[in-house]
Amino acid sequence: METVNVTSSSGLEDAVLEAAAHLYVWALKDIPQDLRDALAAARDRETSKTGIRILETIHRNVSIADEQKNLVCQDTGIAVYTCRVGEHFPLHPTRIYAALKAGTARATVEHPLRSNAVHVLTRENTGPNIGYRLPIVHWDFIPDWDGLDVKCVPKGSGSENMSFLKMCVPADGVVGIKKFVLESIVDAGGKPCPPGIVGVGIGGSADYAMYLAKEAIARPVGTRNPDPLVAQLEDELYGLLNETGIGPMGLGGDVTVLQCHIEHADTHMTLNPVAVNYQCWAARRASAHIAADGSIDFDREF
Amino acid sequence: MAHHEVTFPITDPAEILKLRAGDEVTVQGHIIGIRDRTQIRIFDQGVEPPMDLGGAFLLHTAPNVRKVSTDAEGRGTYEKICIGTTTSARMVRFTEGLGEQYGVRAICGKGGFPDVAIEPMQRLGMVYFAIVGGAAALETTQIEEIEEVLWEELMPECLWKFRVKDFGPLIVGIDAHGNSLYHDVQARAHDKLKELYARL
Numbered sequence: 001m002e003t004v005n006v007t008s009s010s011g012l013e014d015a016v017l018e019a020a021a022h023l024y025v026w027a028l029k030d031i032p033q034d035l036r037d038a039l040a041a042a043r044d045r046e047t048s049k050t051g052i053r054i055l056e057t058i059h060r061n062v063s064i065a066d067e068q069k070n071l072v073c074q075d076t077g078i079a080v081y082t083c084r085v086g087e088h089f090p091l092h093p094t095r096i097y098a099a100l101k102a103g104t105a106r107a108t109v110e111h112p113l114r115s116n117a118v119h120v121l122t123r124e125n126t127g128p129n130i131g132y133r134l135p136i137v138h139w140d141f142i143p144d145w146d147g148l149d150v151k152c153v154p155k156g157s158g159s160e161n162m163s164f165l166k167m168c169v170p171a172d173g174v175v176g177i178k179k180f181v182l183e184s185i186v187d188a189g190g191k192p193c194p195p196g197i198v199g200v201g202i203g204g205s206a207d208y209a210m211y212l213a214k215e216a217i218a219r220p221v222g223t224r225n226p227d228p229l230v231a232q233l234e235d236e237l238y239g240l241l242n243e244t245g246i247g248p249m250g251l252g253g254d255v256t257v258l259q260c261h262i263e264h265a266d267t268h269m270t271l272n273p274v275a276v277n278y279q280c281w282a283a284r285r286a287s288a289h290i291a292a293d294g295s296i297d298f299d300r301e302f
Numbered sequence: 303m304a305h306h307e308v309t310f311p312i313t314d315p316a317e318i319l320k321l322r323a324g325d326e327v328t329v330q331g332h333i334i335g336i337r338d339r340t341q342i343r344i345f346d347q348g349v350e351p352p353m354d355l356g357g358a359f360l361l362h363t364a365p366n367v368r369k370v371s372t373d374a375e376g377r378g379t380y381e382k383i384c385i386g387t388t389t390s391a392r393m394v395r396f397t398e399g400l401g402e403q404y405g406v407r408a409i410c411g412k413g414g415f416p417d418v419a420i421e422p423m424q425r426l427g428m429v430y431f432a433i434v435g436g437a438a439a440l441e442t443t444q445i446e447e448i449e450e451v452l453w454e455e456l457m458p459e460c461l462w463k464f465r466v467k468d469f470g471p472l473i474v475g476i477d478a479h480g481n482s483l484y485h486d487v488q489a490r491a492h493d494k495l496k497e498l499y500a501r502l
Contacts, residue, residue: 050324057434058434058436073386178502189488190435251432
């Protein structure tokens with residue numbers, strides 16, 4: 001575990017900036033151990049020749065990125081942060097956001113990283129991976145706590161383009177949810193760089209279901225929803241998705257997904273929304289904890 | 303599956319015809335990097351590409367690079383940082399024009415082309431190579447040099463000329479004989495879905 005202490009007067013904002021800049025590059029270069037384990041298990045389980053060749057190439061690529069300290073994938077994505085802000089953390093979220101934005105820009109310029117951010121209509125570049133409402137931040141507020149957890153998920157476009165929403169009706173039931181997830185992943189085929197993590201958001205509203213699907217892809221690989229009913233659905237969908245035969249890179253095989261994670265919310269009696277967000281095999285993720293005194297611990301525990 | 307080594311640009315169309323869907327290929331020589339905006343400029347804005355694409359191998363990419371110098375005419379020289387491959391399906395509508403008007407013979411990307419590409423690729427003697435998406439650290443080691451960058455104002459969606467060595471592994475996803483692995487995998491998966499739905 002790496003520890004950085006920042007004690008200057010504007011220390012806390014600097015610490016968040018420092019953490020964001022470090023997390024963005026770290027996530028792009030050094031994929032988490034849980035993902036490495038899942039990819040190794042996938043390679044052991046695959047039986048198609050092409051699938052094995054692809055999974056071995058992925059393994060080789062991760063080793064080369066480690067050795068050369070290079071990016072695992074060229075798509076530096078859009079930076080998506082998840083912040084868990086303690087009630088007593090002495091920096092307002094407005095300043096946290098400013099620091100995350102500045103950190104993202106600094107990492108992009110200093111490394112340098114490819115800058116992907118464009119205006120949605122003119123398609124002109126808007127800056128070093130920042131722009132209007134970029135980066136994206138998910139916020140969570142924690143009572144009786146004075147810390148800040150920050151997770152950075154650089155989200156590539158190949159997988160993000162494979163996002164799907166269906167407003168199932170209550171009469172579609174759980175079967176409707178399962179069918180929609182299955183057909184979405186089959187239709188996505190090789191485009192999102194399978195085998196990856198299928199994030200599913202169910203319940204809430206249309207927008208919230210998609211938000212939850214993004215939360216789901218950002219979880220450590222193979223973690224389970226605390227609600228046993230939802231966890232059971234995660235297990236079932238994981239099994240079913242791997243029976244579709246889409247395989248690594250969509251070229252056929254046994255391993256279509258590394259995992260299926262579901263996040264849920266209670267919903268209206270008349271709603272049954274299902275959102276699917278895909279995360280590619282290079283499911284990059286890095287986290288840090290920032291204490292109220294500005295000290296940073298880099299870890300990967302959420 | 304057979305293994306082939308092919309040097310691009312090719313001059314003999316038979317080089318493409320010998321490749322069959324599912325074969326593995328290693329590529330030598332020169333390849334051209336393009337992306338969405340590059341092709342939008344060529345086909346939708348009618349700007350002729352300032353580079354000969356005859357017999358070419360096109361890679362769907364937009365690399366991470368570092369600018370090393372600028373010459374007297376303002377053209378930059380770039381060194382590689384990380385070069386990888388993007389999703390091809392977004393750019394499928396340019397396939398026929400690339401083959402028919404410019405003589406492109408191979409397109410390489412990840413995720414494949416939908417079935418609409420099968421007929422023009424067969425008619426024009428073209429092939430689609432699947433690379434392992436996301437494996438950019440490896441791909442970068444196989445690119446020896448960025449020899450030319452044109453249309454720099456589209457950065458990073460320029461026209462890139464790379465010299466490569468042992469570029470691969472590539473899998474022939476769509477061959478010039480009307481076969482597509484993507485079509486076959488999708489057909490089987492849709493049959494399988496019917497079976498899975500019956501079990502739900």
